[in-house]
Structure formats: structure tokens, C-alpha cells
Amino acid sequence: MFLKNTLSGRLEKLETLEPGVVRMYVCGPTVYGLIHVGNARPMIVFDALRRYFEYRGYRVIMVQNFTDIDDKIINRANEWNVDFKDVAEAFIQEYWRDASALGVRAPNFAPKTSDFVPEIVNAIEQLVRKGHAYVVDGDVYFDVKSFPKYGELSHRSLDEMIAGARVEVSEKKRFPLDFALWKAAKSGEPSWDSPWGKGRPGWHIECTIMSTKLLGSTLDIHAGGEDLIFPHHENEKAQSEALTGKPFVRYWLHNALVRVSGDKMSKSLGNIFILREALKKFGADGLKLYFLSKHYRSPIDFSIEALEASAKAARRIAESFRNFESRFSSIPVPKSDAWMSEQRQKFVEALDDDFNTPKAVAQIFELVGELNKFMSEANEEKALKTYHLLRREFCSVLGLFEAGAQSQETELDPFVRLILDVRKELRERKLYDLADSIRDRLKSLGIEVRDTREGSTYSFLKEV
Template sequence: MRFYNTLSKHIEEFKENEPGVVRMYVCGPTVYGLIHIGNARPMVVFDALRRYLEYRGYRVIMVQNFTDIDDKIINKSIEFSVDFKDISETFIAEYWRDSMALGVRAPNFSPKTSDFVPEIINAIQNLIAKNHAYVVDGDVYFSVRSFPRYGELSHRSIDELKAGARIDLNEKKRDPLDFALWKSAKPGEPYWKSPWGNGRPGWHIECSVMSTKLLGTTLDIHAGGEDLIFPHHENEKAQSEALTGKTFVKYWLHNGMIKYTGDKMSKSTGNIFLLREALKKYGADALKIFFLSKHYRSPIEFSEEALSSAAKAATRINETFLRFESEFSFAIPKQDSWINEKRSIFIDSLDDDFNTPRALALIFELVNSLNRAMDDGNERDALKIYHLLRREFCPVLGLFDLPERADNRSIEELVKILIDVRAELRAKKQYELSDMIRSKLRKVGIELKDMPQGTTYTFIKEV
């Protein structure tokens, strides 16, 4: 198995620290709004990578954080006149709602910055003691020039680096590139007590502390969007290695950005397409096909045409699976050389820097073969292809693992039609028929609620 390592700028053979175990950290969202499909790309890509590592026999321990204290969260809390935790907890819940709808598995650990403040303070104290950090008027800064290897990840020398994203020129700093480990509290802001006064953690130190506390001093894989290479991951690497004296990460993996009219899709620019809107319009499998059809390191140009094409492909594949399940009885095929040959092609593709486009091409090819086998009434070949797709290849990429998802949009449209019919019946005072519709829907797990603004519905578990 080989990955392109951002640190070395080369494709390297993957060798884990502990035999059979992969410790993997993925930078999560700053929770001040609903996530968009730009946020969803690393979710899908690194969920699929985790699944593949498990398929290849590794035990994966995956951590993805939530940044739940940040300037944007504070600004949002001021806007709504609520506590910052009300903002962060609301959007963490919304994140889980969206990630479940997308069919992305939850990581093993999902730490929040606010739960690790004592550990962050302790790490900052140690950096100060090691002369890698200094205090100015209640703020604490990391001294970039105290770490000679700074710039190693982004492949730029200290002298070449200019103040960039999230680096503010500040007269308090000894050097413009120094970055905040601890920020003193402004009036009205949330704060924690520290040896330097009331304040809160800086952005970069939180990931270093949470990842090493949960995964150890050296991670196997650290992943995230390429926009995080500098300054966030560069700063993480510097402060972590300054703190421990050990290699922080063996393999740095970064996905390309989703472009919208040439620019990165982001909340700050406003050129976003919310994930839940995309899920409603195209479905989870279509979005995954859209993301995985490009190599994870390549940028993707946002295109509704491409998403529509992916949705059609997802529908065709779902229909093929449903056809097999309706025409053929369940059985388990014997392993043979043909199955092993296709499995080897699949593994070779994903072993090669996680080449999902090549793996997807094999899946599409096998779907066509499955349809031909069914057309010919060739049950033996159809059974082999179906099981290879349904039980191995598609689940590894997180595709079609929840077949009912493909039907949910149709169900929702049907419910809306029945609600409209029921409204007409009520308007004509045909209450017996309208009540019958409500009763029948409840029996199949759909509960209608008549509200002043109209009728709503929810799916219920117990019927």
C-alpha cells in the first residue's frame, strides 16, 4: 500500500507504527453553521480510506475533532444572543444528522476543544518551559524561529513565508509568523482560567493536544483538506514536535478542494451548496460517486451536470442490485480464480495512493457484466458478480450500504402527495377518508401532525 506523503512530496510505501494498527486523525469542522459539500469531500474520502484499511486487515483508530470555540462561533453567539455552547452543540448535532444521511461512519473518538482545555494549558506550559513559546500581556505565542524545521510540511523556508491565513500581524509578537497558543479574553467573550490570565486556546494547539492524547505521540496518518497544509498543519507539526521531540505524523494526506466558478467552496466566500440540500436533490450515493470519481488529491469543479450524471449512475446500480435480488435466490458463491483476479485489480487500484477512480471504473464494468449475466439467465456468473460488488467492493467505498436510502426521496414525495390529497378531503369535510389516510400512514411508520402553518410528518420507529 502506497500513499503520496505531503511531507516528502513522494509516494511512499505505508508502514504502520504498531503492527496491524493504524492511528488516524482527520481535522473536523469549526461548528458555527451547516456543512457544505466542500466539507463533505474529506468526510467521504477518509471514511472510504478507513473502510479500505479495515478491509485490508488493519484495526483503525480514527479521531475527528470538533472546534467548538472560535472567533466565528463567538460572533455567531453574539448575533443570536446565546452562549457559545448553544451554537456549537446545535451545529454538532446538525453535523451528525448530515453525516448519517451521507452514510459516513462515526469516528472512534470525536473530541471537542472545550473538553481538553486543561490538557491544552499543560501543553502550552511545557512549550514555554522549553523556550518554544512566550507570554505577552496574557497572550501566548509559539516562536516559529525556535523550531528550525518550520516550513518543512509546506516546503517553504521561514524567510519565504509571509503572514497568511489566520496569521494576523500583531505588534505584540516577536516575529510576524509567530502564532497564538492562548488568546486573552476580550470583554464579553467566554474564557477559562490559566496561568497567564483568563482566555481560550488558539486554533492550532487544540488539534495537537487532542490527537496525541487519544492516539499517542506519533500518528500514522493525519488527513484533511489541502487548504489546511499552511498554516494549520504546519503549526500543528511544529508545536507537537517541539513538545515531544518525536515525529508527529508519518504520513500526511490531503484532499483537493471543490472549486466553484474557480474559487474554493467555503462559508467565508458564500459560494456554498449545503450538504443537506445536495443530499435531498441527488442522494448520498450520487455524492459519493461524484467525490470518488476524481483522485482524492485532485481538485473537483462543482457541476450540477456532473452530480446529475452521478445520480443517474447510482440509480442504475441500485436498480441492478434490486433486479438481482428479485430474480435470483440468495446463495454464497464459491471462491474461484475469476473472483480473485477481480479482487486483485480492486486492491491494486486502491493500494496505489488510494486510486478510487480506477476502483469505481471496475465497479461500473462489473455492474454491466452483472446485467448481461442476468439477461442471459447465467445465475452462476450473476451470483459471483453480485456478491463481489454488494459484499466487498461497494461497502469498501461506502456505496450502497444502506439500500433504503435510495428510496427515501420517493417516499417523501409520495407522503407530500398524500398530505395534499388529505388537505383536499378535509376542505370538502370528508373527515373519515382523511383520518383513514392518517391512520394508514401511521401503521407504516409515518406520523402526520396538523399544525397551524400546515401538515408536517415524521418517521417513527415503533408502529
């Protein structure tokens, strides 16, 4: 398997620190509001990558953090006149609701910054002792010039980074790019004890401590959106390697952003589409097909029309699965043959090439077409083998069409099937006008009925 490493800028063969084990850290959300469609992209991509590692036989230890100490959380808490922990905990729970509805699996560990403050203080003390950090009036800053490799991840010089960055202006800093490891307490903010007085951790040190405490001083994979490369991941890398003297990450992976009119989708810009609203409109599988049909390193221009097309495609695939499943009380496991092995090899070759999900999704669409053809030909053996590859292997690897996902069985499905059973009885009684009237009324409600040799099928033409 080869992955594009942001650090080297090249495709590199995956060789984990411990054979057969992937230690993987994904930057999680700052929990002060509901997550949006842009947040969903790394959730979907790196959940699928984790599943693929497991499909290929790796044991994956995945950590995704929650940043629960942050200016935005504190501002929201002050606005609502509640404790910052109440805001953070509320939106962590909302995150889990959205992740579950999206069909994204929980990581092995989901640490919160507030649970690691003593470890953060200890690490900052070590950085000060080693000459990589300095104290000014209760604040502690990382000394960027003490780390010669600074800029290695983002491939920029110090001058380029200063010119292109929104650097926090402070007379306390020795150098403009120095960043806060510890912030002295301000009135109305949460604070913890430290050797430099009461205060709270800076953003970047949080991920360093949570990742290394749970996964070790060197991680196999560190992933996140490309907007985190600088300054967040650059700073993480600098302080981690200054602290341990070891390489922090073997493979840095970054997904491109979801853009709206050329800008990234973000709460601060106010151009967001809340994820749970998107789930209601397009379904979990519609969203997943939308993102996985594009390579994770390619930017996506947000498009309602493209999302609607993905949702429609997801409904057609789900319908094909339902049609096949309706023929069996228990679907057997087919004996593998050369054709199935060939399909698996094609799927693996696509995903081994820098996780090329567009190729894998294209193969899924091709096989759905084959499944429909085999069903229409009453070729039960080939249909079973195709269904098995699709439903139990390939879709599962990408997190598609799983039980409980919102684009699967809706509350209306049992009622639609009941109506179709009544319509079938009318047709058997040769009451065709009444049967056709039911079909036309269903279509006006957004439910298209198709009569085939195998019986009647249906699909939702729009959100109902």
C-alpha cells in the same frame, strides 16, 4: 499499499507504528453552521480510506475532532444572544444528521476542544518552559524561529510563508509567523483560567492535544483538506514536535479542494451548496460517486451537470441491485473462484496505488455491466458471484449503496412497485392500451419503466 505523503512529496509504502493498527486523525469542522458540499469531500474520502484499511486487515483507530471554541462560533452566539456551547452543540447534532444521511461512519472518537482545555493549558506551559513559546499581556505565542524545521510540511521558506500568508498583524509578536497558543480573554467571550490569566486556546494547539492524547505522540496518518497544510498543519507539526521531541505524523494526506469559479467552496466566500440540499437532489451515492470518480488529490470544479450524471449513474446501479435481489428470498454466498480472486486483486491494486478510487469506481461500473448481462442471459451463478463482489465487498469498501443511504429505497418505491404489479396484471389480461398509458404517465412523472424478459424494471429520471 503506497500513499503520497505531503511531507516528503513522494509515494511511500504504508508502514504503521504498530503492525496491523492504523492510528488516524482527520481534522473536523468548526461548528457554527451547516456543512456544505466542499466539507463532504474529506468526509467521503477518508471514510472510504478507513474502510479500505479495514478491508485490508488493519484495525483502525480514527479520531475526528469538533472545533467548538472559535471566533466564528462566538460571533454567531453573540448574534443570537445565546451561549457559545449552545451554538456548537446544535451544529454538532446537525453534522451527525448530515453524516448519517451521507452514509459516513462515525469515528472512534469525536473530541471537542472545550473538553481538553486543562490539557491544552498544561501543554502550553511546557512549551513556554522549553523556550518554544513566550507570554505577552496574557497572550501566549509559539516562537517559530525556535523550531528549525518550520516550513518542512508546506515546503516553503519563512520569507515565502510571510509573503503568501494572511498573517495576523500584532505588535506583540516577535516574528510575523508566530502564532497564538493562548488568547487573553476579551469582553463577551468564553474564557478559562490559566497561569497567564483568563483566556481561551488558539486554533492550532487544539488539534495537537486532542490527537496526541487519544492516539499517542506519533500518529500514523493525519488527514484533511489541502487548505489546512499551511498554516494549520504546519503549526500543529511545529508545536507537537517541539513539545514531545518526536515525529508528530508518519503520513500526511491531503485532499484537493472543491472549487467554484476558481475559488475554494467556503462559507466565508458565500459560494457554498449546503450538503443536505445536495443530498435531497443527488442522493448519498450520487455524491459519493461524484467525489470518488476523481482522485482525492485532484481538484474538482463544482458542476451541477456532473452531479446529476453521477446521481443518474447511482440510480442505474441501485436498479441493477434491486433487479437481482428481487429474484431471491435469501441471497447465498457464492464459493470463490479464480475469476473472483482476479477481480479482487484488480480492485486492491487500484486502491493500493495512492488510493486510486477512480480506477476502483471504473471497475465497479464494468462489473455492473457484467451483472446486467448475466441476468439477461439467466446465468444465475455468474450473476451471483458478480453481485457478491459488488454489493458485499467493493461497494461496501467505498461506502456505496448501503442500507439507509438516501439514494437507495425512497418513500415512492413501494408505491411504484404496487403500480407495476397492477400494470403486470393488465398486461396478462391483454389490456395493453391501459398498461401503456400507465407507463407513459409514470414517465411524465420522471419514472421510466422498461419491460424485459425477466419482468418490468423502473428508474427515476429526475428527483421525484
